């Protein structure tokens with residue numbers, strides 16, 4: 001590995017500093033937790049916080065897509081990812097060990113990308129689906145009754161690819177029970193999630209989703225009779241809010257989408273500040 005690859009980008013460093021210097025002390029100090037930040041295990045950041053994940057994580061924070069509470073939790077319209085921090089071991093252990101939950105960084109980065117690049121109004125984006133099948137949902141309506149995008153984050157690209165392959169197998173098979181499926185239980189449950197929520201689009205978010213111009217694992221979902229669904233790979237522009245909701249969007253929602261554009265200025269300003277420090 002080239003030496004330069006080990007030097008974090010400014011954005012990676014900013015995220016590390018925010019997480020350890022601001023979010024962690026607040027998270028530990030909350031009354032419900034009362035933990036000592038010195039027992040935090042510094043993670044191997046290079047395993048999950050790639051330059052592009054850091055960039056989109058920061059975009060989500062800077063744009064106000066995701067808010068950081070006074071207790072160090074990250075929220076989106078009252079929903080939270082599984083938590084960027086987690087305690088480890090038994091509750092009775094003292095001191096209580098704690099560390100990072102890396103997948104949450106991808107989940108935050110993904111909603112940041114949906115809002116900032118693909119123009120989704122924040123009020124239609126949510127972390128976690130009811131029943132926990134998916135990590136994030138984008139809704140077609142303000143009542144959150146119709147799912148347009150179901151998103152699932154995978155820390156490793158090979159796991160994202162494996163989930164894609166499993167879902168294709170389950171989908172081509174059509175209606176079948178979990179006990180009669182040769183894919184992993186976890187993967188089959190995502191297939192059941194597709195049947196339950198019937199999203200237009202499935203987005204499997206691996207680290208490469210942030211690395212290039214296009215998120216790579218974007219699928220059109222077609223659910224038919226007898227539980228049969230089909231997955232067809234489509235280009236990333238299909239994630240765009242206007243592309244998916246053009247028929248149904250109310251003027252109010254279009255205005256909400258426009259307000260995202262106004263917030264973009266904040267990120268540009270942050271980026272230019274960052275740039276001057278290099």
Ligand SMILES: [Zn+2]
Nearest residue numbers: 170181183188
């Ligand atoms: Zn299956």
